[in-house]
Amino acid sequence: MPTAIVTGPPVPGSSLEGDLRSLGFDVRTAAGAAEAETLLAEVPGEERVALVDTRFVGHLHALRLGLTDPRFPLSAIPGAVTARRTGRQALTRAMARENSATGQGAGNGTLVEGLPDRVAAALDTDVHRPDLGSLVAAVPADPQARNEARQAVAAVDEEAVRLRSAVKARDGFFTTFCVSPYSRHLARWCARRGLTPNQVTTASLLTALIAAGCAATGTRAGFVAAGVLLLGSFVLDCADGQLARYSLQYSTLGAWLDATFDRAKEYAFYAGLALGAARTGDDVWALALGAIILQSCRHVVDFSFAEARTGAGEGPAASLSGRLDRVGWTVWVRRMIVLPIGERWALIAVLTAATTPRVTFWVLLAGCAFAAAYTTAGRVLRSLRGGRADDEAARALADLADGGPLSELLRRPWARGGAAAAALGAVLITGSALVWGAGWQTVLAAVAYVICSAAATGHPLTGRLDWLVPPLFRAAEYGTVLVLAADAEVNGALPAAYGLVSAVAYHHYDTVYRIRGDAGAPSRLLVRAIGGHEGRTLAVAVLAAVLTASGFTVALTALAVAVALVVLAESIRFWVAAHRGGAPAVHDEGEPA
Numbered sequence: 362m363p364t365a366i367v368t369g370p371p372v373p374g375s376s377l378e379g380d381l382r383s384l385g386f387d388v389r390t391a392a393g394a395a396e397a398e399t400l401l402a403e404v405p406g407e408e409r410v411a412l413v414d415t416r417f418v419g420h421l422h423a424l425r426l427g428l429t430d431p432r433f434p435l436s437a438i439p440g441a442v443t444a445r446r447t448g449r450q451a452l453t454r455a456m457a458r459e460n461s462a463t464g465q466g467a468g469n470g471t472l473v474e475g476l477p478d479r480v481a482a483a484l485d486t487d488v489h490r491p492d493l494g495s496l497v498a499a500v501p502a503d504p505q506a507r508n509e510a511r512q513a514v515a516a517v518d519e520e521a522v523r524l525r526s527a528v529k530a531r532d533g534f535f536t537t538f539c540v541s542p543y544s545r546h547l548a549r550w551c552a553r554r555g556l557t558p559n560q561v562t563t564a565s566l567l568t569a570l571i572a573a574g575c576a577a578t579g580t581r582a583g584f585v586a587a588g589v590l591l592l593g594s595f596v597l598d599c600a601d602g603q604l605a606r607y608s609l610q611y612s613t614l615g616a617w618l619d620a621t622f623d624r625a626k627e628y629a630f631y632a633g634l635a636l637g638a639a640r641t642g643d644d645v646w647a648l649a650l651g652a653i654i655l656q657s658c659r660h661v662v663d664f665s666f667a668e669a670r671t672g673a674g675e676g677p678a679a680s681l682s683g684r685l686d687r688v689g690w691t692v693w694v695r696r697m698i699v700l701p702i703g704e705r706w707a708l709i710a711v712l713t714a715a716t717t718p719r720v721t722f723w724v725l726l727a728g729c730a731f732a733a734a735y736t737t738a739g740r741v742l743r744s745l746r747g748g749r750a751d752d753e754a755a756r757a758l759a760d761l762a763d764g765g766p767l768s769e770l771l772r773r774p775w776a777r778g779g780a781a782a783a784a785l786g787a788v789l790i791t792g793s794a795l796v797w798g799a800g801w802q803t804v805l806a807a808v809a810y811v812i813c814s815a816a817a818t819g820h821p822l823t824g825r826l827d828w829l830v831p832p833l834f835r836a837a838e839y840g841t842v843l844v845l846a847a848d849a850e851v852n853g854a855l856p857a858a859y860g861l862v863s864a865v866a867y868h869h870y871d872t873v874y875r876i877r878g879d880a881g882a883p884s885r886l887l888v889r890a891i892g893g894h895e896g897r898t899l900a901v902a903v904l905a906a907v908l909t910a911s912g913f914t915v916a917l918t919a920l921a922v923a924v925a926l927v928v929l930a931e932s933i934r935f936w937v938a939a940h941r942g943g944a945p946a947v948h949d950e951g952e953p954a
């Protein structure tokens with residue numbers, strides 16, 4: 362149980378101790394600074410501890426924001442400071458320095474006044490100070506100021522502020538205006554019944570899987586039900602993040618589940634549409650696979666560009682974006698045309714209910730292709746005027762590249778291929794697969810792709826356009842699998858390819874989430890075990906050349922199962938261990954993908 366040490370003599374009529382207990386704190390009182398230091402030392406090192414000025418007046422949610430957010434080692438608001446396990450040493454040092462500098466003694470109730478604020482100011486590391494907005498958090502010095510602070514507290518509707526803050530400050534048009542106005546009330550309903558964000562996330566996944574099952578029936582009623590359930594799943598997907606913000610229930614495991622379940626829901630629904638179409642005699646597996654390839658490549662462009670940080674806020678593209686930002690309606694238009702998850706799922710749901718799977722996929726592919734071209738072009742223009750990536754960004758890009766043992770074997774420090782070598786390799790392998798299909802020409806092109814991959818990553822990826830290396834590798838690998846599976850022209854080849862690309866894409870997304878959560882990329886042992894992108898591409902090319910079409914389908918299925926088992930087992934083990942080990946809580950406040 363966390364401990365709150367209230368410093369100073371009690372204030373008649375104050376609800377502070379009751380508020381702290383309602384937030385789950387064990388409350389202890391220190392009349393003097395030395396006594397507060399003693400009580401601080403008695404709290405077990407793995408528990409959260411807070412110092413709170415007994416004169417504090419403010420909203421309960423201000424205390425919640427300042428003292429219970431699990432994402433930050435140290436946090437402070439006026440009149441209170443708190444430390445998680447990783448911030449305890451810094452808090453203890455600051456307390457000792459403050460007491461030593463002022464010579465405060467045990468039982469000294471005068472000098473203890475303002476101790477939490479002085480300790481917060483003496484901290485020698487970063488301290489999170491939440492934006493309280495209209496919420497009140499004050500330490501009045503006299504009865505008149507206390508009365509004014511209490512009136513200010515009464516004048517603000519705390520619950521309305523809490524509900525507003527549960528919604529992302531920056532989100533898509535559909536989510537902002539069509540979902541969040543009521544999903545935040547659903548989040549509050551869940552909070553009052555003790556539900557956790559992870560439970561709501563799981564409910565969203567189950568709803569989407571049921572939607573995929575309805576789509577797989579191939580009937581009009583099934584498609585209508587699938588569209589409605591998909592929208593319901595998205596409402597729950599919004600509510601889980603809003604519940605996390607409403608109740609400050611952030612966690613590393615929760616962030617990972619939310620991100621990975623989004624991909625699982627979308628891929629499962631595409632598979633359901635393809636199965637439903639097959640029941641009516643229409644084979645759209647190639648379109649379904651194309652949709653996840655395009656979407657995955659879009660995302661890795663986003664992730665790589667963000668990691669590279671080469672897009673400086675200068676140049677024509679950045680200048681135009683800044684001018685457009687000053688015209689309100691253009692902001693919403695640009696957020697809509699990039700098809701974030703809200704707009705994308707709404708589009709899929711409506712088209713599923715009203716049209717056929719083939720129409721749904723073609724419209725989705727067209728929209729995603731336009732969004733990909735729009736965002737990638739803008740980022741390329743920004744990068745050409747930007748600076749070079751630093752060493753930390755280069756390491757992240759190398760991890761995102763997912764090079765395996767073959768690239769390591771052939772890599773040479775003098776190689777400076779970067780994005781140009783990656784683009785050449787991607788054109789060679791996908792072009793060969795399109796022209797010659799499953800043949801030895803494609804195998805030779807795959808060998809050339811391996812060489813180009815090694816050249817692309819032979820030198821740190823610090824160039825202005827080197828953030829394009831990971832998305833080029835993704836497009837080459839996934840596209841080769843799609844083309845060779847379609848070339849097989851046997852039942853089951855494309856579904857097997859769909860499974861393989863889904864498994865590999867999961868590994869690539871998992872790598873992103875680890876880097877974003879400061880957990881480090883997957884171990885080299887795992888990357889080597891599944892071959893790296895170039896090893897898998899070469900293996901698929903060789904299997905297509907030496908096996909019959911039916912044999913190739915079996916091989917793709919076996920490869921998909923093997924990759925899925927390895928990456929899922931290691932990923933689950935890693936994230937559960939990180940959660941149990943007290944890894945820093947993570948919550949992504951960026952725009953949804």
